[in-house]
Amino acid sequence: MRNILVINFRKNGDIFNSLKLINSVEINDTNRAVSTLGYEEFRSAFRVLKTRGTNYFINRKKIETYFKNRIYSDALAINQFMEDINPVLSTKWDEVINFSNDQTGTLLTSIIKTLNPSCKITGLSLSVTGQVVYSDEWVRVLNDVTTMPMTTPINYLDCFYNALNIKSSSALDSVATVPENNQIAFKNFQALRSSIGPDYKALVGIQLMSSSVEKNIPIETINSLIQEMVNDTCYFPVLLIAPLKEEQELAEAINRSFGGSLTIVESDFIAAPSVLVNLDAVITPDTSIKHLCDLLDLPIVEFASAESPAFKMWTTNTSSLVVRTTRESGNYSNSDLTSALLNSLAYITGDIMAKDLVISNAFSTYIPIKDRSGLHYKNCSGIKNEVEDCSRTFSRYFFLLRNAQESDTRLLKEIFDNVGRPIFNKWAHSEKEKMTAAMRTLLSCIRNLASSRENPKAYKALVESIDVFMAVATWNNLASIPAVIFKSRFENLNQASPMAQLEEALFSAKKDFQLLFDSIAHCDEYFLTKSPSYLAKQGSTNELN
Amino acid sequence: MEIDVVTSRSGHLVPKVEGYQIHSVYNPIKEAAQFVENHMNKIEGHNKFLIFGGGYAYHINALAEHLATQHEGNYSIFVIEPNNELRQYCIDHNPYSKNVHYLQNTNPTDAFTNETFVKFLIQKPVLLTHQPSFNLNKSFFESFLTYKSSRNIRDLMGTIQNDDFKTALSQYEHMTVDELAVETKQKNDFSYQGLLIQTFASIAGSREEQL
Numbered sequence: 040m041r042n043i044l045v046i047n048f049r050k051n052g053d054i055f056n057s058l059k060l061i062n063s064v065e066i067n068d069t070n071r072a073v074s075t076l077g078y079e080e081f082r083s084a085f086r087v088l089k090t091r092g093t094n095y096f097i098n099r100k101k102i103e104t105y106f107k108n109r110i111y112s113d114a115l116a117i118n119q120f121m122e123d124i125n126p127v128l129s130t131k132w133d134e135v136i137n138f139s140n141d142q143t144g145t146l147l148t149s150i151i152k153t154l155n156p157s158c159k160i161t162g163l164s165l166s167v168t169g170q171v172v173y174s175d176e177w178v179r180v181l182n183d184v185t186t187m188p189m190t191t192p193i194n195y196l197d198c199f200y201n202a203l204n205i206k207s208s209s210a211l212d213s214v215a216t217v218p219e220n221n222q223i224a225f226k227n228f229q230a231l232r233s234s235i236g237p238d239y240k241a242l243v244g245i246q247l248m249s250s251s252v253e254k255n256i257p258i259e260t261i262n263s264l265i266q267e268m269v270n271d272t273c274y275f276p277v278l279l280i281a282p283l284k285e286e287q288e289l290a291e292a293i294n295r296s297f298g299g300s301l302t303i304v305e306s307d308f309i310a311a312p313s314v315l316v317n318l319d320a321v322i323t324p325d326t327s328i329k330h331l332c333d334l335l336d337l338p339i340v341e342f343a344s345a346e347s348p349a350f351k352m353w354t355t356n357t358s359s360l361v362v363r364t365t366r367e368s369g370n371y372s373n374s375d376l377t378s379a380l381l382n383s384l385a386y387i388t389g390d391i392m393a394k395d396l397v398i399s400n401a402f403s404t405y406i407p408i409k410d411r412s413g414l415h416y417k418n419c420s421g422i423k424n425e426v427e428d429c430s431r432t433f434s435r436y437f438f439l440l441r442n443a444q445e446s447d448t449r450l451l452k453e454i455f456d457n458v459g460r461p462i463f464n465k466w467a468h469s470e471k472e473k474m475t476a477a478m479r480t481l482l483s484c485i486r487n488l489a490s491s492r493e494n495p496k497a498y499k500a501l502v503e504s505i506d507v508f509m510a511v512a513t514w515n516n517l518a519s520i521p522a523v524i525f526k527s528r529f530e531n532l533n534q535a536s537p538m539a540q541l542e543e544a545l546f547s548a549k550k551d552f553q554l555l556f557d558s559i560a561h562c563d564e565y566f567l568t569k570s571p572s573y574l575a576k577q578g579s580t581n582e583l584n
Numbered sequence: 585m586e587i588d589v590v591t592s593r594s595g596h597l598v599p600k601v602e603g604y605q606i607h608s609v610y611n612p613i614k615e616a617a618q619f620v621e622n623h624m625n626k627i628e629g630h631n632k633f634l635i636f637g638g639g640y641a642y643h644i645n646a647l648a649e650h651l652a653t654q655h656e657g658n659y660s661i662f663v664i665e666p667n668n669e670l671r672q673y674c675i676d677h678n679p680y681s682k683n684v685h686y687l688q689n690t691n692p693t694d695a696f697t698n699e700t701f702v703k704f705l706i707q708k709p710v711l712l713t714h715q716p717s718f719n720l721n722k723s724f725f726e727s728f729l730t731y732k733s734s735r736n737i738r739d740l741m742g743t744i745q746n747d748d749f750k751t752a753l754s755q756y757e758h759m760t761v762d763e764l765a766v767e768t769k770q771k772n773d774f775s776y777q778g779l780l781i782q783t784f785a786s787i788a789g790s791r792e793e794q795l
Contacts, residue, residue: 097787109731113761114697124783150783153776
């Protein structure tokens with residue numbers, strides 16, 4: 040049995056998200072046992088997945104309390120820390136997946152690597168001289184590119200699947216539930232379905248709150264949604280809350296305004312799966328419940344507010360839909376959002392087709408699509424942001440070509456179909472201009488590097504030109520991609536041979552620019568094959584043949 | 585300290601320390617019930633208590649009796665009584681010994697490294713003061729309330745249990761853990777022990793934010 044440790048020091052939503060990866064790692068090879076390491080305060084989230092390994096926890100809050108309170112000796116904090124990590128350090132790991140890639144995760148991964156140099160690492164670790172080591176180029180995309188504001192070319196989990204060379208699989212059968220909870224929930228929901236009668240097509244969970252007010256579905260909208268559902272008697276609303284005072288009070292207040300007629304279900308993470316499997320769909324903001332629904336393959340309508348990072352951690356279920364609003368799309372009315380959510384619900388429950396999904400221009404909807412290169416999101420209705428779509432799909436094409444040597448022409452077709460040639464041409468022209476300007480600054484670095492070898496006085500010019508090129512990383516366009524990757528390499532130059540590594544990083548950036556130009560050329564060539572004159576020419580050639 | 589024991593009018597024993605009576609010489613049981621009543625706003629809804637002053641434990645037994653009715657067996661009380669003789673009396677006459685504990689350490693440094701006591705403290709117990717005992721040992725209790733642990737690594741070494749961490753710290757006894765974490769990073773010490781220190785610092789967080 041290969042012992043694999045997944046380190047995840049993030050919060051509930053990210054833990055649920057990592058469970059899909061953990062399950063895929065185990066399912067792809069029955070000889071693997073995956074253990075996890077996380078913070079004690081998120082223990083209940085880790086308990087949601089059945090794995091062959093063990094869940095280890097660090098009691099961060101206790102360590103912090105001992106360390107930060109003047110009455111306690113630091114020795115107590117150190118003792119607690121060692122007590123928590125000793126079981127992890129004394130196990131011989133064949134592989135460590137640093138899922139969170141945060142500072143603590145990276146340091147711990149490095150300790151395990153130091154204790155066992157033959158242990159395979161996926162994710163970030165530190166070299167003996169303290170440089171950040173990326174286990175492969177997908178990990179670089181994960182850490183440096185997906186954190187750029189402009190786009191998420193490759194889904195977070197797909198970066199791991201690619202880095203580990205495994206296929207994603209459903210985690211549905213691996214979700215841990217308590218049989219007693221399952222029986223109670225099933226019985227209660229059966230009774231509910233019988234009592235509401237056959238007119239209702241679906242039981243729809245409505246998640247009332249998320250971790251931040253800005254991400255929530257506004258209360259007026261929740262009230263309107265419920266009112267519409269009650270009037271229409273098509274979808275039966277079920278209010279979903281956690282056992283928290285704030286949520287209980289909100290649910291009670293909503294219930295009072297409906298004369299106490301609503302169904303409220305309160306559950307913690309252990310009981311939530313037993314509840315959710317009895318629902319037909321869920322309407323939710325960006326919450327950990329959203330990720331739990333994904334684990335259970337339960338379709339959702341996700342409300343992505345302007346505060347939620349777009350594309351990065353959206354639902355991964357291809358039967359779900361994302362309703363997105365942005366700061367640029369301006370204010371929206373309560374009725375606009377209610378209508379958008381209800382229409383989207385009708386789509387995911389199969390009551391309307393995608394073409395009939397009409398929503399206000401304050402929103403856009405996205406469908407998650409999975410193909411052989413992973414998950415991405417297709418604009419489905421509402422306001423279109425062609426430039427963003429173009430940039431997102433194109434950079435996906437670029438990274439698949441760069442990291443997997445795969446020229447995915449379906450993505451070029453997607454740009455052609457969704458964006459069209461005129462807009463693409465305009466976008467490509469503007470991007471090429473910026474890339475050319477950025478390339479000039481890069482070439483200046485390369486020239487200065489060569490000069491500095493012969494003349495140490497040229498170092499100053501080299502440093503200045505590197506500063507100028509690294510500023511490109513903040514441009515938030517295609518030219519930023521090579522600059523961001525260069526920056527991460529530059530910041531981790533090994534002291535042993537910095538100039539040789541600098542040269543390598545600069546030439547690698549140059550290669551990335553070249554590949555970006557080539558990728559635009561691929562688009563041009565593809566579009567050419569779709570042009571009427573080309574098609575006419577092809578037709579006449581065929582006739583001649 | 586000289587302790588005389590007198591019998592109250594109600595027939596209960598009352599210690600007098602240096603002539604200072606710690607409980608009522610009329611009816612210490614009634615006084616203890618009053619103690620609970622007077623602190624009811626602090627007691628209600630809680631099940632963990634730290635009490636300054638044990639005396640002959642009348643007030644402690646009254647509180648334990650009340651908590652037993654509210655929380656059944658699920659409550660705990662820690663008592664700090666600096667006088668050895670009084671403390672021993674309390675220990676010998678403790679009908680609630682499963683839930684009521686007397687701290688044996690009378691030195692704050694020892695008390696705040698006593699594992700059982702510290703585990704109790706981080707559950708944030710309610711502090712109740714038995715005023716006559718407090719007045720009698722004011723400077724002792726104030727030293728508990730204002731205690732600050734030493735941050736010098738040399739003072740931690742005796743309490744640290746893990747040998748690897750002890751080794752990591754052994755050359756830096758003149759520093760604090762915070763200073764060492766910074767130095768380890770600055771010196772690019774990414775050895776096993778250097779990484780251990782940095783990982784600990786990363787989890788424990790910055791103390792400056794709290795100050």
